[in-house]
Amino acid sequence: MTVQQIMTTRIVTVDLDTKLAVVKEIFDKQKFHHLLVVESGKLFGVISDRDLLKTLSPNLGTMAETVKDAACLNKRAHQIMTRKPVTIHPDAAIIDAVSLFNSHNISCIPVVDNDFIPLGIISWRDLLKALAPRL
Numbered sequence: 001m002t003v004q005q006i007m008t009t010r011i012v013t014v015d016l017d018t019k020l021a022v023v024k025e026i027f028d029k030q031k032f033h034h035l036l037v038v039e040s041g042k043l044f045g046v047i048s049d050r051d052l053l054k055t056l057s058p059n060l061g062t063m064a065e066t067v068k069d070a071a072c073l074n075k076r077a078h079q080i081m082t083r084k085p086v087t088i089h090p091d092a093a094i095i096d097a098v099s100l101f102n103s104h105n106i107s108c109i110p111v112v113d114n115d116f117i118p119l120g121i122i123s124w125r126d127l128l129k130a131l132a133p134r135l
Helices: 020-029 049-055 067-074 094-103 124-134
Strands: 013-015 034-039 042-048 108-112 118-123
Touching (some): 013 020, 020 049, 020 067, 118 124
Parallel strands (some): 013 034
Antiparallel strands (some): 034 042
């Protein structure tokens, strides 16, 4: 079984200069945990919902919110993204993805072609769903 057979092809991308207000809105409306950051169609980074939560003030949307709290939404994607993310090719074997998850502290692996253009994403949940019927 290859990565291409289990990867999620519905990916959402943002640009390097996308404001965190937009990133937050995407995560608030969607049911996924990772955004790919691209420039000219090529992958430059990954933002997880946890990366965003670490950046945002806990006072946002509360009576205690200050101008400084709200200003964090003006930061840009490139300021919080993981640069040079671990990636995998769609033709790689699933065991290669398992190895990457085990050797790096990551929760997703972008699937890219030879030109570093994102084709999909694989999470450890995708691996579990694919492997569970075989156990």
